[in-house]
Amino acid sequence: MSTFIKDFIERETINRRNFLLASAAGLTSATMPGVFGGGMARAATEPALAWSYRDRASAYWNAIVSGGEAFTESIGKPKDAMTSLINEGSSEKSLADIKAFLAKNNGACAIACDPNDSPNARPVAEAVQAAGGYVSTIWNKTDDAHPWDFGDNWVSHMTWSDEKPAEETARILFEAMGGKGGVVHLGGIAANNPAIERLNGLKNALKDYPDITLLDAQPADWDTTKAAELMASFLTKYGDQITGVHCANDNIAYGVMEALKAEGIEGMPIVAYDGNPEAVQMVMDGKLLATVFTNPHWGGGITLSLAYHAAIGTFKPSEEPHEHREFYGPTILVTAKDAADFKAKYLDNVPTYDWTDFWGPSNGGIVYK
Amino acid sequence: MKRLMTRENAIRWAPLLVLIGLMILFTAINPAFLSQRNFARIAIAAAPALMVAIGVTFIIVMGSIDLSMEGTVGLTAVLFCFVFLATGGTLAAGAWVAVPVILLAGALIGLVNGLVHVKLRIPSFMASLAIGFVGTGAAVLITGGDIVKIDDDTFRALLTWRIAGFPLMVYVVIVMALIAWFIQSHTTLGRNFYAVGGGEELAHASGLNVRRVRILGFVLAGVFYAVAGILQVAKLGQAESVSGANFMFISITSVVVGGVALWGGIGGIWNTVVGVLIVNVINNGMVVIGLPDYLQDGMLGLLVIVAVVLSTDRRSISFVK
Incomplete structure (x- = not known):
């Protein structure tokens, strides 16, 4: 699809929803003022962005964050429009931070998250679903928890097969x-x-x-x-x-x-x-x-992008195939003969990614043993 | 003639006997343990930890506790790299300036720590823990989470240049331990630490400025943490915000295992030296004898309890909290 057509559809989708929401908000506020706060209208158009991760003390998480920020800037927002929720390796803090963020923004959230350990993925997804927000996760989830069991709200899960x-x-x-x-x-x-x-x-x-x-x-x-x-x-x-x-x-x-x-x-x-x-x-x-x-910069950006685009309605997660909701991230082997090329391509200049190419660089659907 | 096997003597020498016992045990299982090269490896692992443990010994002898070591070591290690690189990147080019600068920075962190504890009347446990977090946070802020490397061969001689089979950093640590012993045994400040730890009210009533002694204790500890930060860089050739990780557990365990009482007034530098060696011998020995990794943590805990039981004079106190 040419970008022109894609842009056109995207614009029209947004316009149509804005129109619907505006009329809905108008009608309800005429009949029941105050029940539908401004927050609901913002829920679909301008979700608040957040990345929940372990710490800033490693090159890996820094690269994840830089990807999230690059995505945030790509949609015309300042870097700090993305909130960092740092869990310091505590699953309890991870969940509490996400709940607080959902409450603060009335559920109008697009959250990217590493749940810190596998069992924490489910409560995170439940909290986000209950608040009507959108979350994409990486690394940690139990094998029995699947995004498709949470409607559209658990958008996707990416992990890396090492x-x-x-x-x-x-x-x-x-x-x-x-x-x-x-x-x-x-x-x-x-x-x-x-x-x-x-x-x-x-x-x-x-x-x-x-x-x-x-x-x-x-x-x-x-x-x-x-x-x-x-x-x-x-x-x-x-x-x-x-x-x-x-x-x-x-x-x-x-x-x-x-x-x-x-x-x-x-x-x-x-x-x-x-x-x-x-x-x-x-x-x-x-x-x-x-x-x-493992290209954490791309991982950081695309995870937030998936949650964001699901939130604004660019795509409907429940209509995507399973391999678009649980998939492996990219891995690139770096050896002596390609290290210089690799460094020039990925490290010296961070490539500009198309943050709407959600599954292009990924490595296929997750296979359970 | 005094009896050799008095109770006091038994307790005084118990940590050393535990250390020797462990070495005999590990050697019996794998003779490779008892080699000069392995002792050098243990010494390298123990060097920064000993500096941290000596620092916290001064505080524990006073009956307080200092938990700021991880943040302080991380921050001083990172700052050391930055100053080192900014002043030429090699010792020859004038980067030696980084050493006094960082010792001063360590003293400053200790001073803040002491002031927060004494002036704001916050228990040392909480005050120092908080300062530690601030230190780690500052290190993350300065580095942005990245690693800072130092490649100067002259500086790295601390690790690579050996005299009688032991790297230079081991001799630095020995000198620092002698300095600490001198402070402890031959200065008024050192004796005042014991006075405060043995009975703070009594020390106060005798006209001792307890608050000043406490603050100076934290300053001194900060300097030793800074030495640990520098040695950590010498050992690994790099610093990052987590360079101080694990030192809290290792140092406090070592101090207690060596026979320094957490309630203050008992034990000293040599107890700490032996304690650090015990913990590092255990860590090294468990791998050398081939103990499965899932048993190592449990075994470390067990050996620590045994060591404490053997090396602390618990009869002199009425209760333990």
Whole structure:
């Protein structure tokens, strides 16, 4: 569809609804003044925007927020029209903040949200549905909770399948190890879904490399300091047996590198995950073999965009197929040969995305095992 | 001749015996534990934590508590990187200026902490926790959540340059511990900490300016947190707003495990040194002996209780709250 026609339809849809709402508001206010507040009329036209996420202390969440802000600016609003609801890793706070935001805006809200842990997705969706708002979620939800069970109000859920990319980084690592030797895995917080998937990816790759042993796999809690100390302990336990390191994220890899630096060990093959700018630079410098980029900037923007466009009626979520309501986000493998291109394309200049291309860069519907 | 095995002596040496016992246990299971290289690894892990623990020891000896360490270490680490990079980015180019600047910044944070506690009459627990949050918030604000890296090889020599197998930072920590011991044992301020912790009313009635001693205690703690911040950067080559994460648990646990009483007046720097070593030996040893990761947290908790039971003189107090 040409953009002209798309724009035209969009404009007409909005105009028609404005007309209907205006007449409805006019009629009701003539008959029952005060029952329909201004808030209801705003509900459909100008939803208040919010992003609910863990913290500002990591490159990942900062990129999510920058995407949300880029989207907000793309609809002609200032950056600060998007409210940050920071849950500090507390599901209770996440839910309380969202309820407060809904109450403040009479339910006229478009909210993007990482519910912090899986069980929290349902109460969040229920709260939003009860208030008549719209929410799109990422990362955390239980397998039995589905957006389509919440009408139009739970617009979509996006997550990332980390098993396959983690398997690819493992294969790159094993090739660099010459197909033999010992590997250690430093994981994320043990109960976190991405941590489990990233370790599974490594185990999948191991099946094709019989001469490589997984010496140990322990959680480093996504933390640089803990990773450095764990790697040091691994060196005591396994010493020269370690010929490759598989890290669950970039922060862990930074700690591993410092532990090796302290010992004067150079050239150890290491792979990571997340595609943070520092890690991409390390891939370019040859200190890291590979990392995986999940494009949090796009994820942050598109999640808010989905909630917003559902709220203003650009599309009706309940009329979309299931794979448009639960889908995987994009993953891009960054290795030495494409790191420079990748950096130029995604990090040095943040690409301008079409925030109405909701599902283009996504990776297909979520598959449950 | 005095009896060697008096109760006092047993309690005084208990933490050290716990430490030796743990080392024997881990070595028996995996002899690789008992190697100079592994001790160097434990020392590197323990170095920043020891600075934090020594800082908070002064406060705990006074019978107060300081929970601002995570925010203070995070903020000083981040500020250190910024000042370091702004003044040339290498020690040779004059970035050494960052060291005194950051020690001063640590003292300043401690001063604010102490003033809030003493002047506004807020319990140290709450005042310091709040200041810690402010510190973390400020670090997030300054960095925007990003990582700041320092690549200067001269500065990183603290980690990479070894004397007798131990990195330079370990010797820095030893010197700082000696300074702390000197303050504790050979200055009026150090003795006043014990006076306040042993009985605040009595100290006050004897004409001691308790409020001044308290504020100075927090200033001193702030300086040691700043040293920890700098060492944390030396250890990891980077700083971020969460660089101070986990130090609260590690330092307070270490202090208590080492035999410093949380109610004040008992224990000191050497207890803390042994306590930090115990906690780090446990952390390292559990991995080295191959304890499954799901048992490690539970085992750490258990060993901490055992260590406290063995190393604290609980008979001298009537009740514990």
